[in-house]
Amino acid sequence: MIHEQVRREVAEAARQMVLRGLAHGTSGNVSARIGRDFFAVTPTGTDHASLAVADIVVLDAAGRIVDGRLAPTSEVPMHLGVYAARPDVGAIVHTHSDYATTFSILREPIRAAHYLLAFAGPSVPCAEYATYGTPRLAANAVAALAGSRATLLANHGVLAVGPDLRMALTVAESVEVVAGLYYRARLLGVPHILDDAEMARVAELFRTYGQPAEGVEAAEGAGASEGAEGAGASGDGRVPESGAPVPDP
Numbered sequence: 001m002i003h004e005q006v007r008r009e010v011a012e013a014a015r016q017m018v019l020r021g022l023a024h025g026t027s028g029n030v031s032a033r034i035g036r037d038f039f040a041v042t043p044t045g046t047d048h049a050s051l052a053v054a055d056i057v058v059l060d061a062a063g064r065i066v067d068g069r070l071a072p073t074s075e076v077p078m079h080l081g082v083y084a085a086r087p088d089v090g091a092i093v094h095t096h097s098d099y100a101t102t103f104s105i106l107r108e109p110i111r112a113a114h115y116l117l118a119f120a121g122p123s124v125p126c127a128e129y130a131t132y133g134t135p136r137l138a139a140n141a142v143a144a145l146a147g148s149r150a151t152l153l154a155n156h157g158v159l160a161v162g163p164d165l166r167m168a169l170t171v172a173e174s175v176e177v178v179a180g181l182y183y184r185a186r187l188l189g190v191p192h193i194l195d196d197a198e199m200a201r202v203a204e205l206f207r208t209y210g211q212p213a214e215g216v217e218a219a220e221g222a223g224a225s226e227g228a229e230g231a232g233a234s235g236d237g238r239v240p241e242s243g244a245p246v247p248d249p
């Protein structure tokens with residue numbers, strides 16, 4: 001099997017997406033860049049909790065299947081659109097996680113109610129609505145993402161990116177955790193929001209402190225780094241084997 005290692009990592013990231021409560025059943029999808037012009041993506045309509053390595057589909061930059069027996073995710077245009085626009089992106093995690101998707105229905109950004117959002121940016125914007133799987137959704141997502149690591153997709157879900165799978169998963173997870181906290185705080189009163197200067201300070205701490213992040217909890221106390229910077233062009237996007245403890249959203 002070609003590209004077995006990166007396909008294994010994509011399957012594991014998809015499993016983690018379910019284990020961490022970011023996806024249910026067949027919703028959401030995951031991909032990773034292989035070199036510059038090839039991509040490993042999850043298949044469409046399969047349970048992410050039990051993907052085999054051979055279920056992961058290898059595509060070229062035009063979306064043609066290079067290897068794989070299953071049809072790729074219906075969101076191939078969005079994944080390939082982001083990779084084309086963002087050479088720094090090595091992996092993509094797309095979820096319909098509950099709290100973040102709730103804000104996508106309001107078409108409202110997730111604001112910096114907690115410093116963990118700095119994995120994604122000072123805030124997470126919401127892309128304009130388009131039908132799932134369409135080139136229009138891909139264009140809207142790329143525009144909203146700009147230089148940051150996450151955007152909401154209106155009435156749909158979350159798009160999270162990173163240099164590798166581990167960071168893309170951490171971004172998706174931190175967006176959901178903060179969306180849950182922000183939601184709760186809004187039920188009780190008017191949340192205090194961290195300003196852009198503070199979020200820039202935290203982002204810098206995440207970049208320069210500690211070991212590569214194993215997940216959201218790694219940012220507690222010691223902070224976290226951006227992981228293997230520039231490793232996105234290979235299969236280096238290692239994902240923790242299983243069940244790293246996750247803050248209860």
Ligand SMILES: [Zn+2]
Binds near residue numbers: 075095096157
């Ligand atoms: Zn979706």
